Amino acid sequence: MDPIKNKIQNTSKETRQDLYGRIISYSCIILIVVVVLSIFFFVASKGIATFTINHVNLWNFLSGKNWNPAVTDDSGHAELGALPMIVGSFGVTFLAALFATPFAVGTALYMTEIASHRDEKFLQSVVELLVGIPSVVYGFIGLSVVVPFIRHHFGGSGYGILSGAIVLFVMVLPTITSMTVDSLRAVPRFYKEASLALGATKWQTIYKVILRAATSGILTAIIFGMARAFGEALAVQMVIGNNAVMPKGLFSSASTLTSVLTMGIGNTVMGTVSNNALWSLALILLLMSLVFNIIVRLIGRKGRMQS
Amino acid sequence: MKKLTKIATIILASSALLVGCGKSNSSSNASAKSNSSTQVSGKITIVGSTALQPLVEKAAENFQTDNSKVNITVQGGGSGTGLSQVQSGAVTVGNSDIFAEQQSGIKANKLVDHKVAVVGMAPVVNKEAGVKNVTMKQLRDIFTGKITNWKQVGGKDQSIVLINRPEGSGTRATFEGAVMDGQTAKKSQEQDSNGTVQKMVAQTPGAVSYLAFSYIKSDIQPLSINGVKPTDANVTNNKWKIWSYEHMYTKGQPNKATKAFLNYMVSDKVQKSLVKDLGYISISNMHVAKNAAGKVTTK
Numbered sequence: 001m002d003p004i005k006n007k008i009q010n011t012s013k014e015t016r017q018d019l020y021g022r023i024i025s026y027s028c029i030i031l032i033v034v035v036v037l038s039i040f041f042f043v044a045s046k047g048i049a050t051f052t053i054n055h056v057n058l059w060n061f062l063s064g065k066n067w068n069p070a071v072t073d074d075s076g077h078a079e080l081g082a083l084p085m086i087v088g089s090f091g092v093t094f095l096a097a098l099f100a101t102p103f104a105v106g107t108a109l110y111m112t113e114i115a116s117h118r119d120e121k122f123l124q125s126v127v128e129l130l131v132g133i134p135s136v137v138y139g140f141i142g143l144s145v146v147v148p149f150i151r152h153h154f155g156g157s158g159y160g161i162l163s164g165a166i167v168l169f170v171m172v173l174p175t176i177t178s179m180t181v182d183s184l185r186a187v188p189r190f191y192k193e194a195s196l197a198l199g200a201t202k203w204q205t206i207y208k209v210i211l212r213a214a215t216s217g218i219l220t221a222i223i224f225g226m227a228r229a230f231g232e233a234l235a236v237q238m239v240i241g242n243n244a245v246m247p248k249g250l251f252s253s254a255s256t257l258t259s260v261l262t263m264g265i266g267n268t269v270m271g272t273v274s275n276n277a278l279w280s281l282a283l284i285l286l287l288m289s290l291v292f293n294i295i296v297r298l299i300g301r302k303g304r305m306q307s
Numbered sequence: 308m309k310k311l312t313k314i315a316t317i318i319l320a321s322s323a324l325l326v327g328c329g330k331s332n333s334s335s336n337a338s339a340k341s342n343s344s345t346q347v348s349g350k351i352t353i354v355g356s357t358a359l360q361p362l363v364e365k366a367a368e369n370f371q372t373d374n375s376k377v378n379i380t381v382q383g384g385g386s387g388t389g390l391s392q393v394q395s396g397a398v399t400v401g402n403s404d405i406f407a408e409q410q411s412g413i414k415a416n417k418l419v420d421h422k423v424a425v426v427g428m429a430p431v432v433n434k435e436a437g438v439k440n441v442t443m444k445q446l447r448d449i450f451t452g453k454i455t456n457w458k459q460v461g462g463k464d465q466s467i468v469l470i471n472r473p474e475g476s477g478t479r480a481t482f483e484g485a486v487m488d489g490q491t492a493k494k495s496q497e498q499d500s501n502g503t504v505q506k507m508v509a510q511t512p513g514a515v516s517y518l519a520f521s522y523i524k525s526d527i528q529p530l531s532i533n534g535v536k537p538t539d540a541n542v543t544n545n546k547w548k549i550w551s552y553e554h555m556y557t558k559g560q561p562n563k564a565t566k567a568f569l570n571y572m573v574s575d576k577v578q579k580s581l582v583k584d585l586g587y588i589s590i591s592n593m594h595v596a597k598n599a600a601g602k603v604t605t606k
Contacts, residue, residue: 070411070474143506157468157511159496238503241496242473253496263499266357266385267475270395272412274475275387 040286047283050276056080061280067244067260069274078273082257082281084246088161089256089288091247092236093229095165096172097222104176104225105211105218112184113206130174139238142167147239156251159241164256167235172225179224183217184210219299227292231285233258257281348376349564355382355389355402356477358501358519359553362424362585363402363572369581370571377564386410386477393418393556399565401556404477406599409484415599419560423572424553424587427520428481429537430530431505435512438462440531443548446486449515452493457513469495470507470516481551482517484601517549521586539588545595545603552597553587 050056056077064081071079107127111120146166151158187210195205211218233256241253244260261281268275353363360383367379384392386403390413393401404426407415430446432438436457441449448454449467458464471492472479476499483492498504501522508514509526520537523529529537532548541547561569571577578589597603 068474143503144510148510151511157496157514237498242498243494243496245494263473263497264475265388266383266499267387267473267477269387269391269410269412271391274411 043279043282043286046276046279048280050080050273050280054078054273054276056277062086065246069264069268069277078277080273080277080280082284084244085255085257085260085281086284088164088240088247088254089230089258091161091254092164092168092240092256093226095161095250096168096229097176097226099165099169100173100176100225101222104173104180104221107177108180108184109206109210111181113202113210127174127177130170131178135171135232135235136238138167138171139235142235142239150251154251157241157253158251159239159253160249160251161240161247161254162250164236164240164254165250167239168229168232171232171235172229175228176221176225179221180214180218183214183221186217187213216299216302220296223292223296223299227289230288230292231258233262237262257285261285346376347374347564347567349378349562351377351379351400351565351568352398353379353381353400353402353555354384354392354398355400356386356404356553357383358404358426358477359402359424359555362553362577362581362587363555365581365585366572366577367568369576370568374564374567377568379568387475390418390556393558396558399557399561400569403554403556404551405480406552406554407556408599409480410475418556418558421555421557421561421569421572422552422590423555423569424578424582424590425542425550425593426481426553426587427537427539427542427547427550428478428517429520429523429547429549430482430486430515430517430532431508431523431527432457432530433508433510433512433514434526434528436462436465436467436515436528438530439528440534442533443486446530446532447488447490450487450492451490452495465513468511468514469493470504470511470514471495471497472504472517473497473499477551478517478519482549485549519586520588539592542588543592543594545597550588550597552590 050061051058054077061080061082063083064079065083066079066081067084068079107123111123115123142163146163147158149158150156150160150163150166154162191209191213192205195209196202200208236256237259240255240259242255242259242263243253244255247254261278264274264278268278351367353367360381364381367381371377371379386405387410389398389401389403390407390410391401392398394413394417401418403410407413407418407420430441438457438460441460445454445460449460450469450471452469454460454467456464456466469492472482474497478501498507498516501518504516504518505522505524505527508516508518509524518527520539523537531537535541535546537547537549542550555569555572557565557569560566573590575591578591582589593606595603595605
């Protein structure tokens with residue numbers, strides 16, 4: 001047969017390659033979507049059981065202050081008030097973000113605007129190093145350094161929200177820093193040049209132009225850091241004290257959603273109230289990470305509209 | 308095309324790895340010589356108590372060298388997980404620190420108990436507290452929150468920091484069964500892992516908690532109760548009250564391979580060496596027996 005005709009009428013090697021590539025990437029995507037959906041379904045079905053099977057009132061669950069899964073009250077319901085853990089989780093998260101943001105923005109500004117190329121590279125590797133440290137190491141450092149420090153200077157046992165927030169501060173710092181660096185780099189060069197040409201000082205340019213232009217990116221970075229802090233379990237569990245009562249202050253022992261979850265899940269039996277209650281906590285965590293994601297989307301959209 | 312094949316190979320290899328994860332521990336022993344006359348074969352999955360895990364892991368390793376056709380997988384996960392998994396039939400053996408009767412949500416009559424070791428536990432305090440002996444009542448009052456300063460029990464003027472174990476943990480159930488006399492412990496800090504508790508007690512002034520004997524190191528102070536020291540010998544005759552069995556539960560009677568392994572666990576080979584080396588007390592040394600309700604009888 002005519003080789004040209006042959007080439008045109010039959011599928012070529014390249015077309016087949018294209019097809020294979022597509023099959024592989026589609027099956028990967030499908031796998032990921034199925035995994036995400038099944039995790040959602042699994043956690044939700046388990047987490048809702050507390051309310052549908054054990055008949056715990058949703059509002060009481062979210063606002064109750066007593067957490068005693070093994071104890072039943074007068075009406076026969078288990079005492080499940082998750083408020084102490086919710087407050088604890090948000091407490092450490094916001095405090096950690098509050099501590100970390102100034103340092104992160106400062107470091108990022110230095111790296112992008114002031115530092116020489118060599119300094120920048122050096123700082124970059126320092127920040128990346130912080131990401132690689134396993135959380136159990138952070139927890140152990142917190143237990144051996146932060147807790148005694150707090151106890152010495154502020155009294156109490158040293159375990160509490162402040163210790164948790166300090167450990168988390170170091171853990172979220174690299175996340176916020178590296179994302180802030182990216183958003184500062186994304187500020188168009190001519191903004192800076194125009195500002196300097198108009199006679200603005202370096203500080204005025206940074207403060208009035210660069211930071212303003214990068215605001216939405218920086219906010220996204222902070223939210224990402226908070227999402228990481230909210231979900232961190234091991235390091236926080238080691239320094240917060242795991243006392244499921246309403247935190248009386250920054251220095252008294254408290255608990256977070258994750259710390260109660262990791263401690264309890266191996267000691268309860270599938271299908272019991274105590275176990276279902278833990279799945280409900282997991283559901284709250286999952287929903288919160290969804291909320292953090294949505295906030296990031298919203299900020300991203302707003303930022304795009306402005307520019 | 309080469310690249311594509313490469314990618315495909317990587318995907319295949321990684322999925323094979325994923326699948327393989329569930330059944331590790333197998334190949335390495337294939338070449339080992341078997342010397343037992345009655346060759347058993349089969350697959351045993353053991354899940355549960357992290358306190359018992361190291362002993363079972365070590366024993367399983369030795370057992371598989373002699374019985375190359377048996378494939379044993381040992382995992383942690385906690386006593387609650389062990390019991391619920393064996394009840395649902397997902398695993399062959401469920402390890403537990405507590406009697407199945409004590410765990411809510413478990414139908415104990417479906418499960419067969421195999422006691423393989425004994426663990427003694429003792430209250431431990433920070434060395435700065437200056438206390439070495441308490442009465443049982445004092446200990447109870449410390450954990451219910453009636454006694455809040457070490458000077459009330461003859462120690463230094465130092466407030467007490469309670470570190471409890473999480474609700475439902477085997478160690479806590481054992482401690483409360485022996486000490487609390489039905490009273491509820493005060494809400495306090497909780498910590499799950501033995502190692503972390505040990506470190507926290509060592510460095511927190513005024514801290515008190517309780518630990519298995521094997522975790523009591525020189526940097527913390529174990530408490531005697533009513534003048535009785537926490538020693539292995541005192542556990543074997545029940546002079547020291549805070550101890551529990553390590554259980555291996557099967558659903559119904561075990562099959563041949565599992566039975567062979569459980570027999571191996573209580574054989575002198577394990578009880579006389581491994582059990583001792585890893586800080587447990589041999590089941591064959593016990594002069595008393597305890598039932599699920601906590602009643603102790605002499606053997």
